[in-house]
Amino acid sequence: MEFFYEFPSLGRKTISGMKQGVDEAFKGFSRAYGQQLEDFFDPLLRFMIWFEKLLEATPWPIVLVVIGALAWLGSRSWKITVGSVLAFVAIGALGMWEDTMATLAIISVATLLCIMIGIPLGILMSRSDRAQGIITPILDVMQTIPSFVYLIPVVMLLGIGKVPGLLAVCIYAIPPIVRLTDLGIRLVDKDILEAADAFGTSPWQKLWGVQVPLALPNIFAGINQTIMMALSMVVIASMIGVKGLGVPVLKAISNQYLALGLMNGLAIVALAIIFDRVSQTFGKRLQAYRQGGK
Amino acid sequence: MMSGPKVQIKNLYKIFGKTPQKVLPLVKNGLGKPELLDQTNHVLGINNVSLDIPEKRIQVVMGLSGSGKSTLIRHINRLIEPTDGQILIDGEDVLAMSERQLRDVRRKKTSMVFQKFGLLPHRKVMENVGYGLEVQGVGASDIRKKAQHWIDRVGLTGYENHYPGQLSGGMQQRVGLARALATDAEILLMDEAFSALDPLIRYDMQSILLELQDELHKTIIFITHDLDEALRLGDKIAILRDGAMIQEGTAPQIVLQPADDYIADFTKDINRGKVIRLRALAANGSGYDGATIPAGTLLNDALQPLAQAPDQTLGVTEPDGRMVGTVTLTQVINALAG
Numbered sequence: 001m002e003f004f005y006e007f008p009s010l011g012r013k014t015i016s017g018m019k020q021g022v023d024e025a026f027k028g029f030s031r032a033y034g035q036q037l038e039d040f041f042d043p044l045l046r047f048m049i050w051f052e053k054l055l056e057a058t059p060w061p062i063v064l065v066v067i068g069a070l071a072w073l074g075s076r077s078w079k080i081t082v083g084s085v086l087a088f089v090a091i092g093a094l095g096m097w098e099d100t101m102a103t104l105a106i107i108s109v110a111t112l113l114c115i116m117i118g119i120p121l122g123i124l125m126s127r128s129d130r131a132q133g134i135i136t137p138i139l140d141v142m143q144t145i146p147s148f149v150y151l152i153p154v155v156m157l158l159g160i161g162k163v164p165g166l167l168a169v170c171i172y173a174i175p176p177i178v179r180l181t182d183l184g185i186r187l188v189d190k191d192i193l194e195a196a197d198a199f200g201t202s203p204w205q206k207l208w209g210v211q212v213p214l215a216l217p218n219i220f221a222g223i224n225q226t227i228m229m230a231l232s233m234v235v236i237a238s239m240i241g242v243k244g245l246g247v248p249v250l251k252a253i254s255n256q257y258l259a260l261g262l263m264n265g266l267a268i269v270a271l272a273i274i275f276d277r278v279s280q281t282f283g284k285r286l287q288a289y290r291q292g293g294k
Numbered sequence: 295m296m297s298g299p300k301v302q303i304k305n306l307y308k309i310f311g312k313t314p315q316k317v318l319p320l321v322k323n324g325l326g327k328p329e330l331l332d333q334t335n336h337v338l339g340i341n342n343v344s345l346d347i348p349e350k351r352i353q354v355v356m357g358l359s360g361s362g363k364s365t366l367i368r369h370i371n372r373l374i375e376p377t378d379g380q381i382l383i384d385g386e387d388v389l390a391m392s393e394r395q396l397r398d399v400r401r402k403k404t405s406m407v408f409q410k411f412g413l414l415p416h417r418k419v420m421e422n423v424g425y426g427l428e429v430q431g432v433g434a435s436d437i438r439k440k441a442q443h444w445i446d447r448v449g450l451t452g453y454e455n456h457y458p459g460q461l462s463g464g465m466q467q468r469v470g471l472a473r474a475l476a477t478d479a480e481i482l483l484m485d486e487a488f489s490a491l492d493p494l495i496r497y498d499m500q501s502i503l504l505e506l507q508d509e510l511h512k513t514i515i516f517i518t519h520d521l522d523e524a525l526r527l528g529d530k531i532a533i534l535r536d537g538a539m540i541q542e543g544t545a546p547q548i549v550l551q552p553a554d555d556y557i558a559d560f561t562k563d564i565n566r567g568k569v570i571r572l573r574a575l576a577a578n579g580s581g582y583d584g585a586t587i588p589a590g591t592l593l594n595d596a597l598q599p600l601a602q603a604p605d606q607t608l609g610v611t612e613p614d615g616r617m618v619g620t621v622t623l624t625q626v627i628n629a630l631a632g
Contacts, residue, residue, distance in 0.1 A: 195412025198371055199426040199477070200401030213416045289416050289457040 030156050041163045044113075048162050052105040052243075056098060063101070064088055071274065075281035084278070087270040096245065096267050103234055103244035103271065106162070110169040110230045115223060118174045122181020122222070123207065132182065139175040147172055147236050155240055165242030169233045176225035184218025185211045220283030227275045234268055245271075299346035300513040301370060301481065306343045306379035308365055308537075311336030314377045327536040339365040340376070341537040347530075350511040354528030356518055362537035363517045364409075367485050370515065371404045372396055383481065401430050405474040409486035411466045413458040413473075419445065420454040422469050426477035444472035448502065464495035468502075475506070484516045488523065500526055521560055525549070525569045533557055546574040550629070567594030567630050575629055576610035576619030586611045589618055593626050600626060 009015070055063065064085055071084040091100050125132045151168055158164040188211050196210050212219070238246025245264045252261030309317060309330075317334045327338040340362050347353045357363045368374040369381055372388055381388040383403060391399065405426060413422050421428075424441035432440075445454060448468040458466050467487065474482055488496040500523060507514065518524050524531050525545045532542040533553075541553035549569050552558040573589040586609040587599055600606050606623035 191408065191410045191412050192414060194373060195406070195408055196414075196425075197373060198400060198404075198406040198408075198412075198483075199429050199473075200397040200399075201429050202397060205429055210414060214414075287416075289459055 045163050048109050055101040055105050071278050074278035080277050084274045091267050099245045107230050111227050114174045114226045118177035119181050122178045125182040126185035142171050143175045160241035164240050165237040169230050169237050172233050173226045173230040177222035180218045180222030184215030188214045224279045231272045300349040301347040302382040303345045304380040306340050307377045308339035309336050309377045310339050338537045343539045349513050351529040352514040352527050354516045354524040354531045356524040357534035361534040363534050364485050367483050367517050371400050404481040405477050405479040406483040407470045407474045407487040409489050411470045418455050419469050423472045423476050440476050444476045448472045464491050482512045482514045486517050546570045572610050575621050575625055578619040582609040582620045
């Protein structure tokens with residue numbers, strides 16, 4: 001009867017041997033290739049440092065003007081522009097300027113990286129059912145696996161710092177843009193594609209002249225989601241040495257500082273709302289034809 | 295002037311399903327569409343269709359939905375691969391072409407108008423009309439010039455900078471027509487091009503097409519399910535049912551000598567007076583010296599002259615002056631009554 005009440009697992013020794021085997025193998029890999037990997041990511045690190053320095057070294061009035069201008073160019077809406085500038089003024093007034101700049105830096109670089117990798121990947125997926133079959137489950141894992149789990153190998157390989165933080169953010173934030181690029185291209189009206197074919201459109205002309213432009217609403221929804229998810233990773237990234245608004249939040253958690261946590265948390269929310277509104281209205285403006293306007 | 299066929303379709307078969315090649319022999323042995331579906335779960339799209347399409351004429355292919363007519367037209371520019379058979383354009387085998395050659399045919403030789411328009415919603419009218427040229431790599435200023443010409447010709451002047459979504463159905467199809475004409479392709483494939491339009495607009499579009507054809511002399515393959523449209527536009531009409539061609543001929547031939555009850559059923563409500571010309575009735579020689587009437591006169595238009603003629607009889611002459619015979623009022627009335 002014993003057999004039915006306790007699951008017949010492998011012996012403790014066997015299991016711990018397996019675990020050790022994996023750990024050792026990975027440590028070996030890390031020792032052998034850690035340096036190469038670090039060298040590989042070095043340009044990225046330099047770029048991030050440069051961008052963060054740029055944001056921190058720029059006088060705050062100029063940053064405010066640039067943010068206002070970007071919000072205006074993106075949204076063409078006074079409400080959003082004024083709201084964005086006011087939000088940054090409040091952040092500065094409450095002493096969170098430097099942390100916000102650091103967060104802004106990593107989010108911008110992460111988003112850029114995700115777009116650069118994610119859109120081509122999404123296009124690949126849309127063109128091949130086999131690629132879709134392989135990539136989709138990987139994306140599922142990336143989205144559902146607890147972030148702490150992949151932090152372990154990332155930190156083992158690259159140590160603590162900006163690059164591992166950036167990778168952690170990207171692993172979590174890249175799935176939506178890949179998925180929605182794929183979806184958007186697959187949803188393009190078959191009749192329109194047939195018409196394009198009938199006029200002798202080459203596959204390349206069809207991709208850039210028809211499929212991608214018509215998939216833009218979905219691609220933009222993907223970019224928007226990617227930004228939102230990147231922001232939600234700020235606190236976790238701060239655990240492995242990324243500067244920014246996540247650091248004080250982490251401090252607040254361990255010391256039960258309610259006000260500190262709330263302030264920095266709300267600053268993250270403010271960033272999220274600004275990014276969201278500006279990118280959404282920009283996406284909509286690209287689709288002028290959908291509103292029937294000129 | 296009738297010249298050789300521009301497009302030839304030879305023994306074309308198209309079977310939709312998992313293993314079309316395997317069930318092809320069954321179809322060749324005479325298995326029909328419903329039986330094929332029952333026994334093998336394959337759908338018979340085209341069943342041994344052969345058709346010579348004359349140059350510079352309008353060839354109509356007619357049939358009800360599911361008859362395979364839209365499938366047939368998509369074989370001509372190989373948007374659909376056939377299961378068996380041959381397609382020749384100017385004697386060249388379309389099915390033997392490489393991807394690149396095929397693209398060239400689609401760019402230069404054929405162009406197409408679609409039932410659902412198939413316009414690019416993110417491009418303005420001007421850019422839609424110029425699309426075929428842009429794909430060919432024509433320079434921007436040439437595209438503009440040609441696109442503007444065709445926009446003017448289909449009566450859309452002033453709408454160059456509108457998006458398709460801002461136009462009515464009829465106007466959108468004018469864009470579709472202008473886009474197809476802009477590449478100067480000799481062959482125009484029109485897949486139920488006017489079927490989505492309401493009757494008045496449809497009639498207008500038919501008139502535009504006929505007017506343009508008078509001048510351009512394209513080889514037009516026009517798919518429709520509407521007999522009135524087929525009779526009005528078609529120099530030649532082919533009728534499809536269940537993927538097979540059941541009759542081919544001119545409008546009067548279809549109306550006066552329907553190949554079977556199915557077609558007779560189709561044609562019985564047609565206003566014959568608007569379709570049949572005197573040529574179809576006059577066949578009894580040239581020995582008449584009374585007043586004459588042109589052979590191309592529609593029966594409806596012949597009633598009054600005949601009623602006023604002595605003996606209610608007139609000689610019928612071809613445009614070259616040759617007399618082909620006589621008609622009487624009774625003959626015409628009988629023909630009208632069917």
